[in-house]
Amino acid sequence: MQQQVQNIEFNASLNPLKQVEVTTNVHKFGGSSLANAACILRVVEIIKDNAKLNDFIVVSANGKTTDQLFELLESADNDQLFATQLKQLKDDQAALINELLDNNQAAQLLQQLTADIEFINTESANSFKQSRNDVLAFGELWSAKLLAAVLSQNVCKANAIDARKVLILDSGNNFQLNEQLSKTNITAEKLANQLNIFTGFIASDEQGNTQTLGRNGSDYSATIAAHLLNAQNVTLWTDVNGVYSADPRIVNTARKLFRLENSVAKELGRLGNPVLHANTLNPLTTHNIHLNVASSFAPQDSGTEIGAFGEIAKSEISVTHNNELIKIDSTEFDVKTLEQINTRFQPIYQCQNNTCIVISQQFADLALHYLQAQNITFSTLKVSLIAVVGYQVANRGEIKARFKRALKHTDIAQFVGSSNGHSLLAFFEHESSVELINKVHSQVTKDSRNIGLVIAGLGNIGKRFLEMLPQQLNRLPALENVHLVGLATSKKALINTDGIEVNQALELFQQDSLAYDNQLLLEWLSQHPYDELVLVDITPSEQFSNLYQAFFEQGIHVISANKCAGSSSTKAYNQLLNTQQLTGSQWLVNTTVGAGLPVNYAINDLLNSGDEINEVAGIFSGTLSWLFSNFDGSLAFSQLLQNALEQGFTEPDPRDDLSGLDVQRKLLILARLAGFELELTDIECQNLVPNSLIGLSTDEFLAQANLLDEYFADKLHEAKQQNGCLRYVARFSKTDSGYKAKVGLEILANDHAFANLTPCDNIFLLTTNWYQDNPLIIQGPGAGRDVTAGGLHSDLVNLCRELAVKTKEVEIKGIN
Known part of the structure; x- marks a missing residue:
């Protein structure tokens, strides 16, 4: 014995001591999936990972065995050629047995193989006139017995079933299946607490004669078995990882069809699709059975699912x-x-x-x-x-x-x-x-790529994004194939792979959303059936931003208004960038700074054009912009702060704005985009909240906010004496030794570019090699529901335009 499965751990679902689930799934493995010892060992692992004892395993003949048997039938009149081919057939089967089984297990199968080869040799004298189908049946019989023996030796008890004892064809009615008799037979032959291995391709007529279901008939056997067992799913494990929009061997732009509506799949099979075959889907029509096409060579890949789906799948x-x-x-x-x-x-x-x-x-x-x-x-x-x-x-x-x-x-x-x-x-x-x-x-098929859209965060901006979405989808060709498929808050989520009606999204979320944790969300999203999945993060949550690594690993694209990931540690940030680039995921962060203002676009465009950023400065907080533009001494600072809170210009706890952390994070994001590597702690930050007010509850802080007044009155007096104004400014500049960065309150001349802003406006100043003497300035609303939601939509449109021309190289092992 040259090779054997080593150190296989029992899958709990395969343990005969475990209670077997009522539902049944059928797994079919094609000839290429069972072609040699390595392939068979891979199939064993797939069964361990994906099957349970109540499931049914259907097998084709190993590799080219059926072709060898057909060649034998054709060469029956040529004694020398026949003898050579028969010896080769026996040697190939014996090699598989010896390679996979220990001596005791192998001896039993080798004895049976010798008897079968002798039968073939004897029948050749009569040119196989009566036994043609009996000879062709050996391929599946040998394959089923071998796999059952390998599983019994290494995983759990397995029972090989000869389909001729189960599937009975009515010879008087165009060889239609005798369904009632076949159903009785399969119940009798199927053993409990064992994996049942079923031969594909072969059946019997009512006179007991062997019949075949045609080339590629094992798929048909699998769906017949699923029908008789009232199974839930059928998985065809083959050498390709799904059904494509064209034969990928000749159309290199073919894309995988992750979901197909039953009637469409049946039509593909009728017309000669190389993966789906004409009869395969017929037995599934009377039950709600899903069919999956997956690759035994890449079992981790999502395949093609065939079933009763909604409008997204029907658009394929x-x-x-x-x-x-x-x-x-x-x-x-x-x-x-x-x-x-x-x-x-x-x-x-x-x-x-x-x-x-x-x-x-x-x-x-x-x-x-x-x-x-x-x-x-x-x-x-x-x-x-x-x-x-x-x-x-x-x-x-x-x-x-x-x-x-x-x-x-x-x-x-x-x-x-x-x-x-x-x-x-x-x-x-x-x-x-x-x-x-x-x-x-x-x-x-030029515009048939399906893009799933998931929105996380349904606060003011999230709701406004949803309100704008129907009109955007209707009027912009770039969004023609975008489908809203997920909504999430911090506690509940609604994921619907058939799509969520955008005009009723919030109502449907209220009715149908379920509690979730991050792991469950990742599991849901990992099963998505779209060409691309885009997640729009409109949360302020650092915990949610920690999922970006997993999103990128799954190839999910992220559009983020959340600043936490972009301002995380250098190590975490670089890891995100590396993963994103490795998997081809896109990460758009244009609304993390400046809402809808194109400051991120400007920095990227300058760098991509060969320029260098030497300085980034400005007023990055809409809240602090409003406060200091309106702070003229006519109201105490605490009164002005209360007015801003009541008008919705501040966070629920205004200290989140006054701390400067938001501005500090934004400056870090821009500095990193400009090509510099630094941490948040490398940016000096002035907290405008005195220590005595930091540890209080929000209500306690607001009750004592008058303690801010003296400090800000003094700073305003100082500014007026200098004929200037107060502004909370962010500054980053390159120096001979590296860089310097800080955010804090400054006194600026009244004619300074940062002085004369419309309240709530942001302003960004970029000094570069090309813009040295006259810096580039970008100014406009830096906060607000409309501009931030609009900025997110801008990112979505640009991303979808890029994805529309994206092609994935198709990797296939071959097609049966």
């Missing part, structure tokens, strides 16, 4: 193509013949005048044989298809127009909408070129 558009189609023309088709053709050969298209059908080449031989047996005269032609697929896409005028524009100047043979309305079909009398497929995909 994809392009599929098929170059292996046959068009059959005949004027002799009658109703009965067409019924038989539709039942047995699954045509992709039938002409309205009933004179032609288009079928996949896999059914061609059978269909032509049937028509010949009916003495029907017909002609055939190889054709290809490019199809645009989406929910009722045939009735979506703009998509239809784009598709037609992309096909302009092509020699298209026919353009039709499917009868179910979920696809637009373009047929050609030659193979569809890669260039044309890419052109169609680019034209019809």
